[in-house]
Structures are given as C-alpha cells and as structure tokens.
Amino acid sequence: MTIRIDLRQQFDAAVAHELDTLEPTIGPPLDEEAIAPLPDPVRRYLRETGALGRPAPQSMRVEFDAAMRRAPGARPMRSTSVQYNLFDRPTRLFLMDARMFGLPVRALHLYREEHATFRVRVASLVDMVDLSGSEISRAETVTVLNDMCVLAPGALVDPRLAWDAVDDRSARVTFTNGPHTVAATLVFGDDGLLADFWSDDRPDSSTGTFVPMRWRTPLAGYRPMADGVRVATQGSALYERPDGPFAYGEFTLRSLAYDVHDTRTPQVNDAR
Numbered sequence: 001m002t003i004r005i006d007l008r009q010q011f012d013a014a015v016a017h018e019l020d021t022l023e024p025t026i027g028p029p030l031d032e033e034a035i036a037p038l039p040d041p042v043r044r045y046l047r048e049t050g051a052l053g054r055p056a057p058q059s060m061r062v063e064f065d066a067a068m069r070r071a072p073g074a075r076p077m078r079s080t081s082v083q084y085n086l087f088d089r090p091t092r093l094f095l096m097d098a099r100m101f102g103l104p105v106r107a108l109h110l111y112r113e114e115h116a117t118f119r120v121r122v123a124s125l126v127d128m129v130d131l132s133g134s135e136i137s138r139a140e141t142v143t144v145l146n147d148m149c150v151l152a153p154g155a156l157v158d159p160r161l162a163w164d165a166v167d168d169r170s171a172r173v174t175f176t177n178g179p180h181t182v183a184a185t186l187v188f189g190d191d192g193l194l195a196d197f198w199s200d201d202r203p204d205s206s207t208g209t210f211v212p213m214r215w216r217t218p219l220a221g222y223r224p225m226a227d228g229v230r231v232a233t234q235g236s237a238l239y240e241r242p243d244g245p246f247a248y249g250e251f252t253l254r255s256l257a258y259d260v261h262d263t264r265t266p267q268v269n270d271a272r
Contacts, residue, residue: 006124007095007106007107007108007119007121007124008095008106010108010110011093011095011108011110014093014110014112015084015093018084018086018091018093018112019059019084019260019261022058022059022086022261024058024259024261025058026055026058026259027055027056028055029052029053029054029055030046030051030052030053030054030055030056030154030157031052031053032052034157035052035157037163038156038157038163038171039163039164039165039166039171040165040168041168041169041170041171041186041188041192042156042163042171042186044188044192045153045156045186045188045192045193045194046153046154046156047192048191048192048193048230049153049193049222049229049230049231050224050228050229050230051153051154051229054154054227054229055154056087056154056155056157056158057087057152057154057155057226057258057259058086058087058088058258058259059084059085059086059087059258059259059260059261060084060085060151060152060226060256060257060258060259060260061082061083061084061255061256061257061260062082062083062084062085062147062151062253062255062256063080063081063082063253063254063255063256064080064081064082064083064251064252064253064254065078065079065080065251065252065254066078066079066080066081066096066249066250066251066252067079067249067250068096068098068248068249069246069247069248069249070206070248071246072244072246076250077098077099077100077105078098078099079096079097079098079105080096080097080098080254081094081095081096081097082094082095083095083109083147084260085144085147085148085151085152087148087152087155087158089112089113090111090114090141090144090160090177091111091112092109092110092111092112092140092143092144092147093109093110093111093112094107094108094109094110095107095108095109096108100122103122103123104122104123104124105120105121105122105128106120106121106124107119107120107121107129108120108121109140109143111137111140111141111143111144114137114177114178114179114180115132115137116132116136116137116139116140116141117131117132117136118130118131118132118136118140118205119131129208131205134179135203135205135210136205136210137180138180138182138201139201139202139203139205139210141175141177141180141182141201142182142184142199142201142202142215143202144175144177145173145175145182145184145199146184146197146199146217148161149173149184149186149194149197150194150197150217150219150231150232150235151231151253151256152258153194153229153231154229156173160175160176160177161173161174161175162174162175162176166185169187169188169189170185170186170187170188171185171186172184172185172186173185173186182199182201182202183199183200183201184197184198184199184201185197185198185199193219193222193230193232194219194232195218195219195220196216196217196218196219197216197217197219198214198215198216198217199214199215200212200213200214200215202215204239204241206248213239213240213241214239214240215237215238215239215240216236216237216238216239216240216245217235217236217237217238218235218236218238219232219234219235220232220233220234220235221233221234221253225253225255225256226256226257226258227258229258231253231256232253233252233253234250234251234252234253235250235251235253236249236250236251237249237251
C-alpha cells in the first residue's frame with residue numbers, strides 16, 4: 001500500500017526547510033548607481049514602484065485569490081494560494097487550494113535547487129497531474145523570473161539577469177539559473193509601470209505534454225504593498241493559442257511581505 005504524504009505537509013516541510021537554512025542579510029538601499037546598468041524603462045519602473053531607497057528583497061511571501069479555468073469557456077474554479085520565494089538561491093514554493101465538482105483540489109509547485117515538480121491532487125487521494133524533469137524545471141524558471149519582475153521589482157538588480165534595451169517602452173531580459181536559461185520581454189505603460197510580460201520559454205502543459213506557446217501575464221491595479229512598494233494587484237496568466245488567447249488564470253493579490261524569515265512572519269499589506 002502506497003502512503004501518500006499530504007501536499008500541505010510537503011509544502012509546510014519545504015517552507016520550513018528553506019527558511020531555516022536561509023541566512024538573513026540586508027544589503028544597502030538601492031540607488032541610482034545600483035540600477036544604472038538596467039535599460040531606461042526598467043530603471044523608470046523601479047523608480048515608479050518605490051523600490052529605490054530600500055534594499056533588494058531577499059525573500060517574499062504572497063497570497064492570492066484566483067479564478068482558474070481548465071479550458072476556454074469552462075466555469076472558473078475559485079482558489080486561494082500561498083507562495084514563498086527566495087531570491088539569493090532561486091526558490092518558489094506554491095500551494096493552491098480549490099474545489100472542483102464539489103471535491104477539494106490541491107496543487108503544489110516546488111522549485112528549488114534548479115529543479116521543479118508540479119502535482120495536483122483531488123480529495124487527497126488521486127493525482128490528476130504529476131510532473132517533474134527538465135521540461136517543467138525550465139518552464140518554472142520562467143515563473144520564477146515573472147515573480148521577480150511583477151512582485152519584487154527591487155530584485156531586478158540580480159546579476160543573473162542579463163538585459164537588452166528594446167525601446168522606451170520595453171526591454172528584454174535573460175535569466176540563467178544553473179542549467180536553465182530563459183528569456184522574456186517586459187512591456188511598460190505610459191505611467192512607467194509594468195503592463196505585460198511575455199515569454200516563449202514556458203510551454204503549455206495542460207494536456208500533460210509540453211506544447212511550445214507564448215505565455216503572457218497582463219497586469220493592472222497597482223497599489224502600495226510590501227514596505228510601500230507599488231505592485232500590480234490584478235493579473236491574468238494566458239497562452240496565445242492558435243485559436244486565440246486562453247486566460248487560464250485570473251489573479252488578485254491579497255497580501256505581500258518581503259524578507260520573511262520564518263512561517264510566523266506577520267501577514268501585512270492586505271490588499272482586500
């Protein structure tokens with residue numbers, strides 16, 4: 001008989017381990033000299049969000065509400081999620097809870113030490129999705145990059161990011177983490193804030209196989225959150241499918257805290 005470890009227990013154990021082994025360090029506040037190597041629109045983004053004058057974040061804890069869809073036109077599945085990110089050693093630990101057809105559904109993404117796993121379990125018994133290996137690891141490297149760009153603008157001074165100027169409203173970034181190198185384009189609005197992020201390095205895996213496809217996250221609803229830094233509180237995740245865009249997730253940011261060092265960190269900056 002196979003004993004299944006609850007996904008919540010796996011998540012809690014992973015978070016505890018990563019935070020227990022984190023060595024808290026606070027760097028100098030970001031200033032114009034620190035962001036000078038970045039393209040013009042990225043520098044403006046950091047200024048507009050209020051990231052200057054604060055140290056680059058070392059970690060963060062995020063809570064979302066979301067409406068998830070399995071297919072175009074499908075009824076949305078309401079969910080809540082919590083995730084932890086570490087930036088010095090790129091780590092993303094994500095747990096989502098939802099209900100589908102009246103049954104509890106739990107999804108767990110773990111990205112650490114350059115490897116990713118993704119599991120979706122129904123009623124704590126049946127695994128609907130169980131992915132691991134190089135393809136999901138590379139795809140999730142894009143998600144880690146997206147988290148940095150969208151939720152932690154101060155982290156964009158990371159030396160693992162290589163930037164190319166495109167024009168006064170967009171920039172190209174390449175992120176290397178171990179064996180994985182991925183790229184994305186950041187598109188900014190007239191207000192200098194990030195309006196969209198797209199990458200061709202995060203294929204659609206909804207059918208259980210990886211199909212090359214452009215992935216985008218249009219953004220809106222900027223407001224001060226962690227330490228007063230302005231971030232988008234509304235966003236979508238979509239694929240540009242041949243028959244048209246499919247937004248499989250619509251997200252609302254509930255809370256964001258930087259530099260968390262244990263699971264007891266008070267949850268502040270609630271966006272509700």
